[in-house]
Amino acid sequence: MTRAAVASRLAEIAGAPNVVLDPAQLAAYRIGSQTPSAAVRPASAQETAEIVKFAAAEKLAVVPSGARTKLGMGMPPRQYDLALDMTRLDRVVAYDPGDLTLGVEPGVTLRRLAGVLAEHRQFLPLAAPFMSQATIGGTIASGMETPLRQFYGTPRDYVLGIEFVTGEGLRAKGGGRVVKNVAGYDLHKLMIGALGTLGILTTINFRTFPLPAATRIFLAACGSAEAALELRRRVALSPLRPLTVEILSPQAAEMLTSNVAARIEPGALPPALASKAQWVFAASFAGSEAVISRCDRELRRMAEQAATESAALLSADETSCLLGRVREFVPIALESSAATTVVKLSVLPARMNTMLSAAAKAADASELPWAAVARGVGVIYVALLPQARDDDARERVARATGHLLAECAAVGGNAVIPWCPGEWKGALPVWGLPRRDFAQMQKVKNAFDPPGILAPGRFAGGF
Structure with missing residues (x-):
């Protein structure tokens, strides 16, 4: 199908004003060196499903996005034909302050939602980076970890259910909208942190919490x-x-x-x-x-x-x-260096001293400025801050990250590189060392996205 025919069909579904074809505007959706041929902004879950169903039939690779603050995470897609901009799905679908439950569409921003909840002296513990711009959908799909994990846990602990669109364009859901949910397997938790490779989020249900007095x-x-x-x-x-x-x-x-x-x-x-x-x-x-x-x-x-x-x-x-x-x-680290590379280390709290020492040694050995924030739960963010973005800096960062990943594995932890210059991703183990659960992950991917069109190659293992 020609580009014009694709644009025509997308316009039938979402309306011509919501189809982007101008190269200058499409540049905002670029991931690494890849730019989509078109972008489309659906206004509902049904429109989203129709777009994905059409893309599956035409074998068009789809990458969902919101405020685009976290498109730099993960690997660039192997194929990138269509950017699915979810920012028009921005409604608060259901909110019951008395039951501490909330349902929102993915395009709602964190800042706006905080204001809605504050009117009822409630909040969500999603203290995620890029707070002033980020959407709920992108925050959940990227699995952003927050400082409030110490007390409230991760989003997997307070996301009650998710409605989503599969790679075949089918609407599905996991979980529910009540705290005591008995709706079967917690399939919705697979969507958290999957970068849109398993499904396109259309509604997310949360448990909310009372705002502290001080x-x-x-x-x-x-x-x-x-x-x-x-x-x-x-x-x-x-x-x-x-x-x-x-x-x-x-x-x-x-x-x-x-x-x-x-x-x-x-x-x-x-x-x-x-x-x-x-x-x-x-x-x-x-x-x-x-x-x-x-x-x-x-x-x-x-x-x-x-x-x-x-x-x-x-x-x-x-x-x-x-x-x-x-x-x-x-975000502060990303703006503090020409080629900031952030390594996320997850270890037992008792091993944090070992990893902070390893970070210092790795950075010093490669002559790299560095900074670290360690959370009490055992998560450490190490920012390597080379002041140049050349081959020499890339090699020094590769040595330092390789040492850190090996040290983390030696103490039974897990390490990934969520942020680095796009042109360096081929030289760095973005998703960490090889895993043993690749076959199981592939089965999950095949079940939710049989055509393989959802953000192909973005996730660990090339999914």
Whole structure:
């Protein structure tokens, strides 16, 4: 079928104004070196299904997108004919504040949804990067991990159900819209983090949570990563239940006070955070002022036992600013270097010191500036920050990431490279070391996308 015929059929389904053919506009949908031949903006789940069914019949590869803040994740698609822009599906489908349940379409932005929920003193713990632009659909499809995982878990813990379109253009759903769901297998959880390779999300149902009365951050300056991790260990063994626990390398703490950070997430931070020689332990707590005061007293006692150098309880404004900037660590890092490469390490909390030491050694051996944010649950983001984007920088980054991935595997962890320059993806193990579950993953892909047209090649194993 000719390009004109494809455009004509898409216009029949979604309306001519919602079909993009202009090369200048299509450049916004580029992934790596690939640009689609057309983009289409459906307005409903039914239109989405019709478009995918048509694409399957014509063997057109489809890549879904929202605000396009995370198209740089994963591998470039092997084939990219049609960009499926989901931003017109932007309705709050159902919201019952009394039952703490919510159903939204994927084009709803995180910022807008936060405002809707705040009217009822509720929120979603999706404190994901690119907060000012990102959509719900892209955040769920990319599996973005958030600082609030410490207390609330991952999206798999509070996504109740998902309606989606399969690779054959069939509408399907997994889960439901109630907290106590008995609707069978949790198939919807497969969609979280799959980058649209298994289905196109059309409705996502969540459990919502009450907004805390107040939230404050306890900050401790530490002379070493070991001291910060020792304080984390003491907090984990105590009765205290923090919302977030973050350990910032000196470079990360400095980065979060930079002009780049202030532009992405405005606000004021305590001057002590900018010290170039200290690691920073930051834990947030929620509750009444009495609860927060008790947490502050307990943490100061534990900080003394862990041999930290100073401690402070941040004001409400400072807390809001620091939580926002920690959330935006990846976007800040991406703007801080010409070729930022971010490695995500997932290990047991007891192994974090090993991996932070490995990060320092790998970066120093390859003469790379670096910064790290380690979460109390055992997730570490290491940003390698070469100041050039040439072959030499690529080789040094490849050596450093190879060392990190090997060290992570040696301690039983998992490592991926969610962000790096597009032209380097062929030289870096973006999805980490080879996995043993490839055959099972292929069966799942074949079941949900028999034609193989949904974001082909974007996911691990070339799916």
